[in-house]
Amino acid sequence: MTDKYKSLKEAAYEANMEIPRQKLAIYTFGNVSAIDRAAGIVAIKPSGVPYAELKVSDMVLVDLDNQVVEGSARPSSDTKTHILLYRNFPTIGGICHTHSTYAVAWAQAVRAIPNLGTTHADHLTHAVPVTAVMTDAMIQGDYEHETGQQILDVFQQENLSPEVVEMVLVACHGPFTWGKDAAKAVYNAGVLEEIAKMAYLTLQINPLAPPIKQTLMDKHFFRKHGKNAYYGQDC
Amino acid sequence: MTDKYKSLKEAAYEANMEIPRQKLAIYTFGNVSAIDRAAGIVAIKPSGVPYAELKVSDMVLVDLDNQVVEGSARPSSDTKTHILLYRNFPTIGGICHTHSTYAVAWAQAVRAIPNLGTTHADHLTHAVPVTAVMTDAMIQGDYEHETGQQILDVFQQENLSPEVVEMVLVACHGPFTWGKDAAKAVYNAGVLEEIAKMAYLTLQINPLAPPIKQTLMDKHFFRKHGKNAYYGQDC
Amino acid sequence: MTDKYKSLKEAAYEANMEIPRQKLAIYTFGNVSAIDRAAGIVAIKPSGVPYAELKVSDMVLVDLDNQVVEGSARPSSDTKTHILLYRNFPTIGGICHTHSTYAVAWAQAVRAIPNLGTTHADHLTHAVPVTAVMTDAMIQGDYEHETGQQILDVFQQENLSPEVVEMVLVACHGPFTWGKDAAKAVYNAGVLEEIAKMAYLTLQINPLAPPIKQTLMDKHFFRKHGKNAYYGQDC
Amino acid sequence: MTDKYKSLKEAAYEANMEIPRQKLAIYTFGNVSAIDRAAGIVAIKPSGVPYAELKVSDMVLVDLDNQVVEGSARPSSDTKTHILLYRNFPTIGGICHTHSTYAVAWAQAVRAIPNLGTTHADHLTHAVPVTAVMTDAMIQGDYEHETGQQILDVFQQENLSPEVVEMVLVACHGPFTWGKDAAKAVYNAGVLEEIAKMAYLTLQINPLAPPIKQTLMDKHFFRKHGKNAYYGQDC
Numbered sequence: 001m002t003d004k005y006k007s008l009k010e011a012a013y014e015a016n017m018e019i020p021r022q023k024l025a026i027y028t029f030g031n032v033s034a035i036d037r038a039a040g041i042v043a044i045k046p047s048g049v050p051y052a053e054l055k056v057s058d059m060v061l062v063d064l065d066n067q068v069v070e071g072s073a074r075p076s077s078d079t080k081t082h083i084l085l086y087r088n089f090p091t092i093g094g095i096c097h098t099h100s101t102y103a104v105a106w107a108q109a110v111r112a113i114p115n116l117g118t119t120h121a122d123h124l125t126h127a128v129p130v131t132a133v134m135t136d137a138m139i140q141g142d143y144e145h146e147t148g149q150q151i152l153d154v155f156q157q158e159n160l161s162p163e164v165v166e167m168v169l170v171a172c173h174g175p176f177t178w179g180k181d182a183a184k185a186v187y188n189a190g191v192l193e194e195i196a197k198m199a200y201l202t203l204q205i206n207p208l209a210p211p212i213k214q215t216l217m218d219k220h221f222f223r224k225h226g227k228n229a230y231y232g233q234d235c
Numbered sequence: 236m237t238d239k240y241k242s243l244k245e246a247a248y249e250a251n252m253e254i255p256r257q258k259l260a261i262y263t264f265g266n267v268s269a270i271d272r273a274a275g276i277v278a279i280k281p282s283g284v285p286y287a288e289l290k291v292s293d294m295v296l297v298d299l300d301n302q303v304v305e306g307s308a309r310p311s312s313d314t315k316t317h318i319l320l321y322r323n324f325p326t327i328g329g330i331c332h333t334h335s336t337y338a339v340a341w342a343q344a345v346r347a348i349p350n351l352g353t354t355h356a357d358h359l360t361h362a363v364p365v366t367a368v369m370t371d372a373m374i375q376g377d378y379e380h381e382t383g384q385q386i387l388d389v390f391q392q393e394n395l396s397p398e399v400v401e402m403v404l405v406a407c408h409g410p411f412t413w414g415k416d417a418a419k420a421v422y423n424a425g426v427l428e429e430i431a432k433m434a435y436l437t438l439q440i441n442p443l444a445p446p447i448k449q450t451l452m453d454k455h456f457f458r459k460h461g462k463n464a465y466y467g468q469d470c
Numbered sequence: 471m472t473d474k475y476k477s478l479k480e481a482a483y484e485a486n487m488e489i490p491r492q493k494l495a496i497y498t499f500g501n502v503s504a505i506d507r508a509a510g511i512v513a514i515k516p517s518g519v520p521y522a523e524l525k526v527s528d529m530v531l532v533d534l535d536n537q538v539v540e541g542s543a544r545p546s547s548d549t550k551t552h553i554l555l556y557r558n559f560p561t562i563g564g565i566c567h568t569h570s571t572y573a574v575a576w577a578q579a580v581r582a583i584p585n586l587g588t589t590h591a592d593h594l595t596h597a598v599p600v601t602a603v604m605t606d607a608m609i610q611g612d613y614e615h616e617t618g619q620q621i622l623d624v625f626q627q628e629n630l631s632p633e634v635v636e637m638v639l640v641a642c643h644g645p646f647t648w649g650k651d652a653a654k655a656v657y658n659a660g661v662l663e664e665i666a667k668m669a670y671l672t673l674q675i676n677p678l679a680p681p682i683k684q685t686l687m688d689k690h691f692f693r694k695h696g697k698n699a700y701y702g703q704d705c
Numbered sequence: 706m707t708d709k710y711k712s713l714k715e716a717a718y719e720a721n722m723e724i725p726r727q728k729l730a731i732y733t734f735g736n737v738s739a740i741d742r743a744a745g746i747v748a749i750k751p752s753g754v755p756y757a758e759l760k761v762s763d764m765v766l767v768d769l770d771n772q773v774v775e776g777s778a779r780p781s782s783d784t785k786t787h788i789l790l791y792r793n794f795p796t797i798g799g800i801c802h803t804h805s806t807y808a809v810a811w812a813q814a815v816r817a818i819p820n821l822g823t824t825h826a827d828h829l830t831h832a833v834p835v836t837a838v839m840t841d842a843m844i845q846g847d848y849e850h851e852t853g854q855q856i857l858d859v860f861q862q863e864n865l866s867p868e869v870v871e872m873v874l875v876a877c878h879g880p881f882t883w884g885k886d887a888a889k890a891v892y893n894a895g896v897l898e899e900i901a902k903m904a905y906l907t908l909q910i911n912p913l914a915p916p917i918k919q920t921l922m923d924k925h926f927f928r929k930h931g932k933n934a935y936y937g938q939d940c
Contacts, residue, residue, distance in 0.1 A: 048467030077466045099354050105436035108352040109444045117578040118643045119569050139450040172447050173353045201575035209579045212642050215609040231547045232518025283937025312936045334824050340906035343822040344914045374920040407917050408823045587813040588878045589804050671810035679814045682877050685844040701782045702753025
């Protein structure tokens with residue numbers, strides 16, 4: 001069984017190790033998972049293990065009913081959030097959660113990150129959405145599942161596509177990002193931290209800084225994404 | 236005698252070396268101590284020695300009456316603060332003092348750090364308290380002892396437990412943190428610096444950012460601490 | 471043919487690699503080009519390639535009509551901006567575009583960076599100019615060419631010399647810098663990021679901070695530039 | 706002759722190399738000098754040489770009349786500022802000039818750095834003074850000499866001792882620091898940058914943050930300096 005999911009666990013492990021490399025969290029904070037859609041199996045970081053000690057073989061395998069399938073360690077305490085997103089966002093292949101400093105600051109401020117320039121627009125054609133503050137009933141109920149539900153709710157309310165907007169801020173908590181695979185999910189966490197810092201500084205310099213024009217936002221997004229893209233290499 | 240306290244001095248040394256590794260102070264600033272409760276002996280950094288030159292054998296041993304028991308160097312000038320905390324907080328095993336930038340800024344602002352999100356709530360269910368500004372009599376008296384007294388006073392006034400709140404800001408000075416051992420004390424210094432920065436940024440983005448809800452604060456703290464914790468590994 | 475432009479491609483490659491070394495952009499963001507004026511050939515970074523994977527042989531050669539002359543990869547999506555600048559600024563030998571954090575913040579704030587001190591004045595005797603926000607027609611037309619046109623427009627309107635002012639902010643986007651060669655172009659990108667940060671902090675400390683006096687600005691610029699310069703070594 | 710000043714040049718070289726190590730300036734910015742008081746000879750960084758290329762043998766020797774005594778390179782363009790300070794502050798053995806980011810921001814803001822806490826008070830019992838803005842006549846006259854004169858003027862006006870206050874901000878320019886030797890001068894440049902950042906953050910958190918009490922300021926300074934000091938080791 002181990003061999004069967006070797007590459008899945010390696011992908012999850014490598015993406016997790018990008019968190020400290022890109023300075024997206026300190027100590028044990030944060031976690032990344034990767035999914036094998038055909039098998040319905042997710043590899044995720046074990047809970048509370050420092051990155052410096054993490055090994056490929058530590059990755060825990062869970063199924064889409066939140067049951068541990070392989071691994072002696074307890075999976076990330078945020079596992080149910082990941083699973084709910086995998087069940088509802090069928091095209092994503094990896095999810096990342098960090099406590100990166102500037103993204104957390106926006107989440108704690110309970111403010112969406114406005115789309116102020118092309119660095120942001122290169123990656124998404126919206127503000128980075130922020131969820132509502134959780135109700136006491138959600139917090140005291142199935143908390144990590146409800147965290148995922150908050151994310152689904154804001155995407156539904158703002159009519160967002162998880163293929164266009166691959167990041168969200170959970171109010172009073174921090175960012176979740178995703179993508180076609182685990183590497184893209186953690187890449188998006190790095191992008192989010194950078195645009196969170198840029199937006200912070202922009203509004204400190206000019207509190208009336210205008211949001212980017214719709215045309216410029218679309219230009220930058222669609223020169224990188226979709227069938228008319230001309231950024232990057234085809235191979 | 237040296238052999239008897241070898242592991243105590245090693246624990247203190249390793250925790251001290253985390254200060255420059257985690258960038259919690261420059262040059263010689265900061266110090267960590269570790270206590271052997273059975274023996275009533277504390278190992279602490281010698282005063283004014285740069286981290287790059289520090290050796291295990293430099294750790295100074297002092298007893299709970301502030302007397303040097305072993306070591307040719309003068310112990311940290313903050314030794315009496317450490318000793319008073321050890322005498323009054325009987326369950327702690329290590330203490331750390333840094334001059335980390337954001338924590339010092341809150342201390343100089345004479346402001347408690349509000350609990351604004353889950354990064355903070357994962358570690359304590361209160362604001363990070365700040366002591367009163369010292370009176371002239373305390374400053375001109377037994378200063379380092381009185382610094383410890385200030386900390387005890389704010390814990391008593393705000394009815395805080397040193398097992399739940401493992402960190403404090405000394406007004407116009409900087410942070411002290413502690414924990415079950417020296418490694419946990421310096422870990423808490425790293426956590427404090429991070430939440431100090433996050434709180435700073437949050438209030439710059441939104442000066443009216445709400446404190447975290449009591450339910451969410453409790454949820455995050457108690458999923459990591461106490462008998463119902465489910466974060467991390469049991470072993 | 472490869473051998474003929476070997477040194478041109480090496481110069482472009484080395485200057486591109488300074489972007490991550492100086493932390494002027496994350497991931498694949500940013501690009502530098504170098505021109506061989508005699509041949510009318512420009513070497514530029516291929517589009518969307520991470521710096522860690524970049525090789526000298528990846529540099530794409532394009533002519534001044536934006537045609538690829540050598541190289542299997544697609545050139546930077548910003549190539550037309552570079553080419554328009556080379557055609558209109560005849561004395562420059564290299565161009566750099568980054569998404570460095572503080573420079574982008576000023577660009578997103580649509581604010582010129584005021585000349586507040588000698589660090590800035592050592593490099594240019596003006597504010598760092600910011601272009602107008604692009605019209606929809608320009609964005610939906612030949613976008614990257616029009617980005618260059620915006621830069622030419624602000625230089626004409628403010629009567630600036632590209633030999634004295636080697637940097638500009640494109641509104642809602644980010645910085646372009648240039649110089650006598652590619653190494654100087656990326657050096658200027660590093661200088662711009664530093665003065666962008668200093669100006670940000672200065673105005674946070676004192677929103678009424680005065681611009682540098684004309685005499686002091688001239689003193690610092692001309693002790694480093696022109697026939698009476700006495701900074702640096704002659705060789 | 707070379708051998709005679711070998712240790713002086715090594716001391717100047719080592720102190721200069723601390724500037725990039727402590728991230729106190731980018732590229733070629735900044736310079737440190739060391740003086741041999743008995744010989745009346747100063748070793749100083751050559752002008753405009755990048756730190757990565759600097760060698761001990763590059764240090765230029767100048768006398769107290771600003772004449773080059775040894776060295777094929779042109780000395781730092783700030784040499785006359787150093788010399789005037791050495792002539793007027795007879796007990797100092799080294800001088801450092803950087804363009805460190807936060808110290809420059811305060812200099813550009815033309816604001817003294819208030820003494821807000823013990824990190825600052827551990828090193829000096831005053832605000833960090835800022836000079837007046839130079840007159841046009843001074844700028845257009847013997848500029849670098851007049852820069853030194855500005856420093857002397859503010860020390861006279863505020864009745865400061867260069868042995869107690871080892872740092873100053875030159876308005877619209879940046880910091881100069883000094884000490885008993887070149888190593889202490891650059892150490893003070895690192896301390897200044899840290900307290901400049903702490904003071905910036907403190908006033909952002911609480912614009913009404915109180916200056917440190919006189920008693921606490923004196924306590925911290927004199928436990929580290931003078932005949933009753935008990936910080937550090939005696940040897």
